[in-house]
Amino acid sequence: MLEIHNQILSILFASRDPVSIAELQEVFPEREATEIREAMEVLREDFNQMQAAVELRQVAGGFRITTLPEHHETIREYLKNKPSAKLTMAALETLAVVAYKQPITIPEISEIRGVKGSSTIKTLLEKKLIETRGRKKTAGRPMQYATTREFLIHFGLNDLSELPTLKELEEILSQDDDESLEPPEEDQDIDDAS
Amino acid sequence: MDSNLSREQRRAREKVTGQKPMVFPAPVRTEQPDVQGLNIRLEIFEGPLDLLLHLIRTQELDIYDIPIAQVTDQYLGFLEVMKDLNINIAGEFLVMAAQLILIKSRMLLPPDPSEEDDEDFIDPRAELVDRLLEYEKFKNAADLLYERETVELGVHARGWEEFADDEKEIVDVNVFDLVRAFHGIVERYKEKVVIEVDHEPATIEEKMEELRRLVALKREFYFSMFFESRISKFHIVLTFFALLELVRMEEVRLYQKGVFEDIRIKAC
Numbered sequence: 001m002l003e004i005h006n007q008i009l010s011i012l013f014a015s016r017d018p019v020s021i022a023e024l025q026e027v028f029p030e031r032e033a034t035e036i037r038e039a040m041e042v043l044r045e046d047f048n049q050m051q052a053a054v055e056l057r058q059v060a061g062g063f064r065i066t067t068l069p070e071h072h073e074t075i076r077e078y079l080k081n082k083p084s085a086k087l088t089m090a091a092l093e094t095l096a097v098v099a100y101k102q103p104i105t106i107p108e109i110s111e112i113r114g115v116k117g118s119s120t121i122k123t124l125l126e127k128k129l130i131e132t133r134g135r136k137k138t139a140g141r142p143m144q145y146a147t148t149r150e151f152l153i154h155f156g157l158n159d160l161s162e163l164p165t166l167k168e169l170e171e172i173l174s175q176d177d178d179e180s181l182e183p184p185e186e187d188q189d190i191d192d193a194s
Numbered sequence: 195m196d197s198n199l200s201r202e203q204r205r206a207r208e209k210v211t212g213q214k215p216m217v218f219p220a221p222v223r224t225e226q227p228d229v230q231g232l233n234i235r236l237e238i239f240e241g242p243l244d245l246l247l248h249l250i251r252t253q254e255l256d257i258y259d260i261p262i263a264q265v266t267d268q269y270l271g272f273l274e275v276m277k278d279l280n281i282n283i284a285g286e287f288l289v290m291a292a293q294l295i296l297i298k299s300r301m302l303l304p305p306d307p308s309e310e311d312d313e314d315f316i317d318p319r320a321e322l323v324d325r326l327l328e329y330e331k332f333k334n335a336a337d338l339l340y341e342r343e344t345v346e347l348g349v350h351a352r353g354w355e356e357f358a359d360d361e362k363e364i365v366d367v368n369v370f371d372l373v374r375a376f377h378g379i380v381e382r383y384k385e386k387v388v389i390e391v392d393h394e395p396a397t398i399e400e401k402m403e404e405l406r407r408l409v410a411l412k413r414e415f416y417f418s419m420f421f422e423s424r425i426s427k428f429h430i431v432l433t434f435f436a437l438l439e440l441v442r443m444e445e446v447r448l449y450q451k452g453v454f455e456d457i458r459i460k461a462c
Contacts, residue, residue, distance in 0.1 A: 013352065066349045113332070115241030163338070
C-alpha cells in the first residue's frame, strides 16, 4: 500500500491541474477506484500532518498540492508581481446568480440583479468562469449559462455543493442583522404612505 | 486657473501625470473626466436594487414594511445628486424610480370596499420586497465568493500562473476564443489595402488539404501565423471554415498556453 501512496504523491507533485480519481485509475488500472480513493485519503491526512508549507487539497473534483495562504507574501516576493486582479462586484454578483441558478439565461440574470450586464457576462466568458450550456426551450431559444471547472478552481471549491444553499445564506443573513429581518408580528396595519 | 500655479507646482504635477503642460493648460478637472465619476458611482451601487437595499439596510428600516414615501424621496434624491454630478443615470435606475412612485401612489389609495376581508389584500410593496430579498441573497453569495477569492488568490499551486512551463498547454480553446481570434485577424487585414487580381476560386476541401499538409510538415503552428499568407478576406474566411471542419473531424486540435495567448494548431 505504501508504494501507491508515493506513486500518487509523485503524480500530484508533477501535475499542474487537480488530479482526479478517474485519472489515477487510468494510471493504476489494476486497482479499484475505492482503493485509490482510500489511499488518497490516507495520503492526504499523512501529508497534511507532516507539512507546514503546503497542503493536499480537494479542488474541482480532483486533488492538488497548494501552498498555505500564510506564505502568500513570501511567494509574491519571489514572483515579483502584483496579485492577480480581483473580480468586480458586478462580476461576483453575476457569478453568484449563475452558480445558484444554472443553467440560466441572461434575461433571468438581469431580472434578479435588476441591471443589464452583458459586458459582465462577456468578461466572465473571457475568463472562462462561465460557459454556455445549451439553449432554453422557450420562445427564442435563449442561450443558457453555467459555471465552469475554472470557476471551482478560482474559488477553491471541490464542487458546487460546497457553496452554502440559498436558505443557509438567508439564515446567515438574518443572524447578521439580528431581529430586524423578522416579519412584523404586532403592528400589522401601519400607514406609511401618509 | 493654471497660471496661478507656481513653477514648482507645475513641475510636481508634471511628475504625477507624466505629461508636459500644454501651451494653454486645460483646467484640472479634465484630468478626471466625468466618465471616471460614473465608474466610481456604478461600483458603489450595482443597480437600483442595490441602492434600495442600501437605503433600507443602512437606516435599519423594516424590509417587510418599507416606509415607501421616505425611501422613494431618498431614492429620487440620490438620482438628483447623480444628475448634478453630470453622471449618466442608467435606465434601470429610472425604471425603478417610476415603480417606486407607482407603489407610493397605490399605497395612498383607500382599500377597495368591495373586497370583504383583508385576506385578498395584496400589499403593493410585496413584489418589490420579494425582489429585494431575492437580490439580497445573491448579494450575500457574492460577498461569500469575494471572501473565497481573496483566500484563494493567496494560495499557489504547483506550476500555476507565473510558474507556467512553456511546454505545457494550459487552456483548451473554445469556440468563443476562436471567434475572437478570427475577429482579430479580420480587423488587422482591414488596414491592409488588398488588390485582388484574378482570384482563383478555392473550396473548403482544398483548404483542408492544404492545412493537412502544413500540419504534417510543421507539426505545430500559430493560428495567427497561418493567416499571414492569406491576403484576401475570402481566403481568411475559407481557411477559418476549413480549420473548424478539421477540428470537428478531430484531425487537428487547437490550444493556448494561457488565456489571451495566441492559439496554436497541432495534429491530433
